[in-house]
Amino acid sequence: MSDSRYRSWGGYPRAEHEIHKLHWLTDSWPNYLNKPLLPFGNGRSYGDSCLNNDGILLDARGLDHFIHFDTESGILRCEAGVLLSEILELIVPKGWFLPVTPGTRFITVGGAIANDVHGKNHHRNGTFGRFVNQFELQRSDGTRLVCSPPENQEMYEATIGGLGLTGVILWAELRLQKIHTPHMNVESIRFSNLDEFFELSEESNDLFEYTVAWIDCLAKGDALGRGFFIRANHATELSSDPPRSPGRKPGFPVELPFSLLNSYTLKAFNLLYYNKQFLRRWQGTQHYEPFFYPLDGINHWNRMYGKAGFLQYQCVIPHEHGKEAVRNILNEISRARSGSFLSVLKVFGDISSPGMLSFPEPGITLALDFPNRYKKTFELLDNLDILLKNAGGRLYPAKDARMSADNFKHFYPNWEKFSQYIDPHFSSSFWRRVTV
């Protein structure tokens, strides 16, 4: 089935699937015979962790019913196919917010748990999984397990960040965070090199709930690592001139046969972006949507990369070697005369994740994306892996389509322990690739 829904966000690699849609918690599953199963959320993972080539995808997006929302305590129970955007529509008017949200709101609760996603407040709240009180897991043998820290604890820890391999999450119960307004008090500060970035991070961590930086990956020499530092808190009072929520969005209606991104557009974009802010420091109020989800403003922006797709590279490097490794990576990219359209830098905090295979760890995280130029891109990324490995860092599976099995096993020494909890009928393209 070549339904365009069953692709990953990066569009690389492609896979063929048999699709089985789940709509009801009471639904039975297909008679799987010899094909492996994998849950599918909303396909916002970049690489192949949401793909199961020649296998069956259990599309869980149809499990989209709310179960309970206690507006007093902020405890929400819903099925695993509910999108974060649907949760926000329900909870924000009632004064609640997601305790952790990634850079897109079009992901499912199941996907958020399976990748134990993080957001701009990692230094304050840690990962999504920390706010999951409990969930129910359906295994292929028909058993259903309610998992929480006191109950089936190991399965709870394996499933958070478990890449969909431990079974299908049917529903989950989340602890939300109180807010007073849907608005954000935002500051954006231009910085001219990596040292300044680290200084800003240091000074902002205690004062701001959300911090992130965009960097101009084409800048070299003294300007290496220049960019914008963005920090924010939820506004506690409505401003007199309240920003409005954005309306209908433009979009990419079709996939282009070629990539719109080439060295010229890339240069132009980065230059424009860096110079868009005239002042060194901008301060203002923003609605939460454009603040958290700037890319959601353009539907299917991934299509501008064309048929070949693109590759994300997100790593985390422990503080000890962080600065140096980021510098080396940026230098390597510029040496390869390659560049990343959007490059994001953030300091992770030291709150640990409950997940056995969760990606975040204390240190600095860098996310880059590259149009897929096949050999050229793959060689560059292999070189980055060497730098990363030497610095003691690791890659984010949710964004990966190419790391080697050796590297995966090195990055996630827990993988063997985790394997015990995998459902015997479940697998994914990613998992087959990294455990050969």
Next chain:
Amino acid sequence: MSKILIIGATSTIAIATARLFASEGNDLYLVARNSEKLDIISTDLKTRGAASVHTKVLDMTDSEQHEDLIKECVDAMTGLDIVLVAHGTLPDQSDCQQSWDKTYKELDTNCLSILSLLTSCANYFEHERNGTIAVISSVAGDRGRQSNYIYGTAKGAVSIFMQGLRNRLHDSNVQVLTIKPGFVDTPMTKEFPKGPLWAKPETIAQGIIRAIKKKKEVVYLPWFWRFIMLVIMHIPEFIFKKLKL
């Protein structure tokens, strides 16, 4: 706030519509034949803001219950403003061609059960001199085609019945809305390959709410189906009969 009865509440299009009704804080009365699904939908709609949600398990082909159903519903919500009828099946045309029993069952589900229910509904609203009757028919009821004329017959009969009802209830201030969706991506059509003409159930739901609010009579959803059907309706029969449709 309105008091709304939804028949075939487990239908994907009905659920999408009910969610919009719920978020406006309306009272809902849901009828479907599967009690487990009904419970799931009911808690979902309460969470989304419905003022109240009542449920009843009923196979709609059980026509003898229809009169009581309307009474129970009016009692439970102390009134009734809108009825949305959404239940239906997509018959296997070739099976029906081989068996009158099967054909009759399909006509019962997709047509007779609706006409029976509307008989009770119409009398209630006529007496109240107020209300909305909205029924999901289909573009397939506009013209018979060899690939699905049993379904088309049922939907066509429903549309004609509604037309008559509209005429009859005009003076009683009752809105009679015939909803004609084109292709919608729901479990009913899961076997079909999907193309650009296919709509999401959420889009149809928005169209239904808009048509009710604007007091429309017949609505094609999405809108472009009005033009597609205009063309199809104008193909002369001597040509149409030769087409493989």
